[in-house]
Amino acid sequence: MEDKFDALFKALGHRVRRQILDLIKDGPKTTGALCETLTELDRCTVMQHLSVLEKAGLVVVERRGRERWNHLDALPIHDVQKRWIGPYAAHAVGMLEELEALAKIDASPQETAEKSNA
Amino acid sequence: MEDKFDALFKALGHRVRRQILDLIKDGPKTTGALCETLTELDRCTVMQHLSVLEKAGLVVVERRGRERWNHLDALPIHDVQKRWIGPYAAHAVGMLEELEALAKIDASPQETAEKSNA
DNA sequence: CATTAATGTTATAAAAATATAACATGTCAA
DNA sequence: TTGACATGTTATATTTTTATAACATTAATG
Structure with missing residues (x-):
């Protein structure tokens, strides 16, 4: 396999x-x-x-x-998509969402002021 | 690239x-x-x-x-997905649909009798 | 600071991939 | 059937990849 x-x-x-x-x-x-x-x-x-x-x-x-x-x-490429690319592409989207969440925090820093100045 | x-x-x-x-x-x-x-x-x-x-x-x-x-x-894999895997996986689905259409024709051969016996 | 642990670097052997050449086979068409 | 055409086969040179070995560096820890 x-x-x-x-x-x-x-x-x-x-x-x-x-x-x-x-x-x-x-x-x-x-x-x-x-x-x-x-x-x-x-x-x-x-x-x-x-x-x-x-x-x-x-x-x-x-x-x-x-x-x-x-x-x-193209059928074998469909298998590649299912086992390898799809799951990792989803992982990539997850990473992007995490980055976006961080960007929002940066845009409104007062909300996280307590954490920042340790 | x-x-x-x-x-x-x-x-x-x-x-x-x-x-x-x-x-x-x-x-x-x-x-x-x-x-x-x-x-x-x-x-x-x-x-x-x-x-x-x-x-x-x-x-x-x-x-x-x-x-x-x-x-x-995983972001590079997202690019692979967009440029190479996605389009070809879609192509594979298209192939499968063609095969299914052929299977239906086989299942009801009277509908295509005119084409078959040339 | 000396020792050990975790990693980095350079060199090299073995295997696989890439590109080509030379020659062989099968088939179409006059 | 014969000559040209499309493809197939075998051999080989070159390059790249894979796997290790030997030695070097860096940092934690007593």
Whole structure:
């Protein structure tokens, strides 16, 4: 289970792979089409990145004749959201609320004067 | 900007670091306390992991005397949520809804008979 | 102030990720 | 069927990450 999250976060941890996800978000693309966009990279490198995404379950391959169509599967990201991001994002909101509460106290310091000058 | 997401996803891409985040989620801990929990790892290794988390902005260090208190800062994860996870999780929900629609069609095939037998 | 405890620093070995090259396979289309 | 095209496979160089060891620093405490 933790292996799955390892693979997912590692897959998301490279800008090229995130770029690929964005490229196939609105519909599948062939490897060739992806390479045409990612001109700065060797075709083999693009295929290796696709392989990493595939192992993480983020890309599903459909073969059509001699073409390889790379589809996005966003379901694993939903799992990441549920287990890791959601709870921590909520934690972040909690932190922000604490800061806001502190700001209000600063704005009306007379209320906390007793505590401040120890 | 993409560098930030690189650092964040890479920081989250190791189970030990995710474990550390869980350990300090409900309050800061000293490096020593973390090492007592992560007994299978060398202290230096734990410190390296903390350094990765710190560079990603997920851990903020407070020094008290000779102790180092590691605080969670979940705000960067909020950014990840907004830019990467939220939109893709929504995409996943969309995929699920498409699948459900297909299931309904399967359940009442007479409604789509015209399309099916071309 | 000397000792111990907690942490920091530098160096290094081992493993994994990244990028590329060279060659191989399968398939479309004239 | 043959040549070109899209992709696949294997090998390898480079870089980065992970894990440790050895030594250094800083602060509490008797």
